[in-house]
Amino acid sequence: MLKPSSDRKGIYTQIQEVLKKETKDGYKILEPGCGSALISIELALNKKVDIYLLDVSKKMLAKARKNCQKYKVKANFVKAPIDKMPFDDNSFDIVFNEGVLEHLKDTKKSFEEMMRVSRKKVIIFVPNSLNPFTYAYKILSRLRGDFIGDDYGREKSLHIINLKWMFKGHKYRVIPIQRGKWFFDMFPFPFAHNLGFIFEKKA
Secondary structure, three states: OOOOOHHHOOHHHHHHHHHHHHOOOOOEEEEEOOOOOHHHHHHHHHOOOEEEEEEOOHHHHHHHHHHHHHOOOOEEEEEOOHHHOOOOOOOEEEEEEEOOHHHOOOHHHHHHHHHHHEEEEEEEEEEOOOOHHHHHHHHHHHHHOOOHHHOOOOOOOOOHHHHHHHHOOOOEEEEEEOOOOOOHHHOOOOOOOEEEEEEEOOO
16 A cells, blocks of 8 residues: 555644545545645545645645545646635534644634635644643754745644634634654654644534
């Protein structure tokens, strides 16, 4: 079985496990801020789903298209910003992204737009700045001038405390996503490397 995303190890294996569990065959899936689209591609290799890939960057959409061709996955490509997506309300069963919201200027508006176009669930994964190792890595990398997290816009520091205001009025589940299986697993939430949030729309 091909695992274009999980083969990167670490958090990607767990993220894929979460998505597979929450997704059913026949679902219409949107990944806004898709980047390379490897997460969506692996999901499509394991589930019979209709994939939509959205990114504001023409370069990233070209990369996503190339990866889809490589793995023979059919997808729909849309160039648009996340805070103004060209879709009707309740268009998708699941809307998800990973490592995206922390780079956007208007995080709350983008989140609400994801909620608008979803009819069942919104799933997001963000770096957890409460993890001291993640926080230290970010500071040191910025001092060296090689922090890749800023390549898509300066990365904000997000954690469960400063995210609560954004999620106010929405019911959600928190899923701690650990970096590896040897050290970080010894430390439970709030020291997970990433945080996963699952929002279920009211029927």
